[in-house]
Amino acid sequence: MASILSVCTTTAAAMNAVVMNASRRSSSLFSSSSSSSSSSSSMRSSSFPGTSLKTSFKSSSKSIKMEQKRRRRHDSGLIVTNMAAGDKVDDLNIKASETNVSETKLGGDVRQILGFKGASTEDVPVWKIHIQLTKPGTWVPLIWGVMCGAAASGHYEWNLDNIGKALLCMTMSGPFLTGYTQTINDWYDREIDAINEPYRPIPSGAISETAVKAQIAVLLLGGLACGWQLDQWCEHDFPVIFLLTVFGSWVSYIYSAPPLKLKAEGWKGCYALGSSYIALPWWAGMATFGQLTPDVMVLTVLYSIAGLGIAIVNDFKSIEGDRALGLQSLPVAFGVEKAKWITVGTIDATQLFVAFYLRGIGEDFYSNVLFCLIAPQIFAQFKFFLPDPIKNDVKYQAAAQPFLVFGLLATGLAWGHHVNMLAA
Numbered sequence: 001m002a003s004i005l006s007v008c009t010t011t012a013a014a015m016n017a018v019v020m021n022a023s024r025r026s027s028s029l030f031s032s033s034s035s036s037s038s039s040s041s042s043m044r045s046s047s048f049p050g051t052s053l054k055t056s057f058k059s060s061s062k063s064i065k066m067e068q069k070r071r072r073r074h075d076s077g078l079i080v081t082n083m084a085a086g087d088k089v090d091d092l093n094i095k096a097s098e099t100n101v102s103e104t105k106l107g108g109d110v111r112q113i114l115g116f117k118g119a120s121t122e123d124v125p126v127w128k129i130h131i132q133l134t135k136p137g138t139w140v141p142l143i144w145g146v147m148c149g150a151a152a153s154g155h156y157e158w159n160l161d162n163i164g165k166a167l168l169c170m171t172m173s174g175p176f177l178t179g180y181t182q183t184i185n186d187w188y189d190r191e192i193d194a195i196n197e198p199y200r201p202i203p204s205g206a207i208s209e210t211a212v213k214a215q216i217a218v219l220l221l222g223g224l225a226c227g228w229q230l231d232q233w234c235e236h237d238f239p240v241i242f243l244l245t246v247f248g249s250w251v252s253y254i255y256s257a258p259p260l261k262l263k264a265e266g267w268k269g270c271y272a273l274g275s276s277y278i279a280l281p282w283w284a285g286m287a288t289f290g291q292l293t294p295d296v297m298v299l300t301v302l303y304s305i306a307g308l309g310i311a312i313v314n315d316f317k318s319i320e321g322d323r324a325l326g327l328q329s330l331p332v333a334f335g336v337e338k339a340k341w342i343t344v345g346t347i348d349a350t351q352l353f354v355a356f357y358l359r360g361i362g363e364d365f366y367s368n369v370l371f372c373l374i375a376p377q378i379f380a381q382f383k384f385f386l387p388d389p390i391k392n393d394v395k396y397q398a399a400a401q402p403f404l405v406f407g408l409l410a411t412g413l414a415w416g417h418h419v420n421m422l423a424a
């Protein structure tokens with residue numbers, strides 16, 4: 001376990017650095033987006049070369065024209081930076097797009113390949129576009145979740161067989177299923193992205209409709225095949241990992257696609273994302289190396305409430321846009337004052353519950369570790385988030401999230417220790 005911890009420590013440091021730049025929500029569970037400054041010259045114009053794309057974006061054409069008009073105004077220095085009370089949705093969206101443009105070529109290239117906002121808009125080879133669509137930056141939390149699950153199994157040992165299984169499980173969760181989730185999300189968001197982020201691969205026409213659909217199919221089938229293969233490799237009588245992949249793909253679909261489109265349902269979408277990102281990879285890692293039991297399933301689903309809180313932190317900066325679009329995010333539904341306390345309440349109460357629970361099952365050491373990891377999060381809440389959740393959301397996420405992420409790992413290690421104690 002000590003060696004798992006050391007590998008995880010290095011990975012977590014890298015992870016936090018990487019995901020700090022990831023896009024809103026898709027990686028908000030472990031990060032927060034940091035917007036880059038605007039530079040209209042590097043924006044790609046919102047034209048749609050493919051005929052079918054043209055048809056599907058017909059409804060957005062008015063907004064696109066407005067965007068082009070706005071850019072002309074921007075170029076001539078006429079843009080007004082502060083939002084007026086009477087701004088229309090299109091105007092709000094246009095303002096959002098201003099913050100997402102690359103500052104430097106190198107930064108833009110890195111963002112491009114990781115699938116972050118502010119990606120380079122210069123001509124890129126199609127294989128890079130395929131990778132960009134999968135948003136590699138967002139694989140990291142899922143890969144971390146698999147590690148936590150492996151630790152929680154109590155049976156992970158460093159040998160070639162286990163390393164192979166772990167790599168397959170991480171590949172299934174990251175590149176395949178998160179890649180599938182992100183691609184399908186971009187597909188169903190193509191009309192709104194044509195307004196907000198017209199330089200993204202689909203609305204910019206950088207990739208064809210057929211190629212996107214093929215990518216969705218390949219990633220989904222690849223993820224399901226990995227799950228099936230893992231069950232065979234682990235000699236499971238019941239195809240638990242395969243069923244997890246089916247469930248995860250279904251949640252991914254209803255998150256982005258109509259008629260359910262959970263992402264438009266405010267906090268429900270946040271919880272779907274938070275719970276899937278925390279619980280599912282954990283379960284997959286645990287089932288790969290040990291036994292997935294109902295008690296740990298309940299514990300991780302509860303832990304996901306903290307994930308919900310973190311996802312909500314990112315909703316404070318978009319209150320006006322969400323309200324204009326009719327999205328019932330928590331800050332929209334309850335107002336900033338109430339929502340900020342609900343947010344910290346969910347994050348803290350969940351982790352404190354888990355810390356007390358670990359104490360209850362005799363895992364005092366890990367319980368103390370978890371308390372020590374919760375304390376700086378509460379400090380960051382009082383220092384940054386509670387005084388001004390709109391201005392300080394990014395600062396708060398940067399200060400607090402590493403501690404939450406390590407709390408997850410501490411809980412996994414505690415569970416693994418507990419499993420071994422019971423077996424002894």
Ligand SMILES: C/C(=C\COP(=O)(O)OP(=O)(O)O)CCC[C@H](C)CCC[C@H](C)CCCC(C)C
Pocket residue numbers: 023024025026027142172173177178181182185189244245248249251252255256263272273276277280281282284
């Ligand atoms: C697509 C996702 C987030 C994007 O959110 P949003 O559209 O608001 O942000 P952008 O505009 O910046 O794109 C993530 C959705 C996650 C989904 C609900 C569930 C994921 C399931 C896992 C990938 C499945 C893993 C299963 C496995 C480990 C067995």
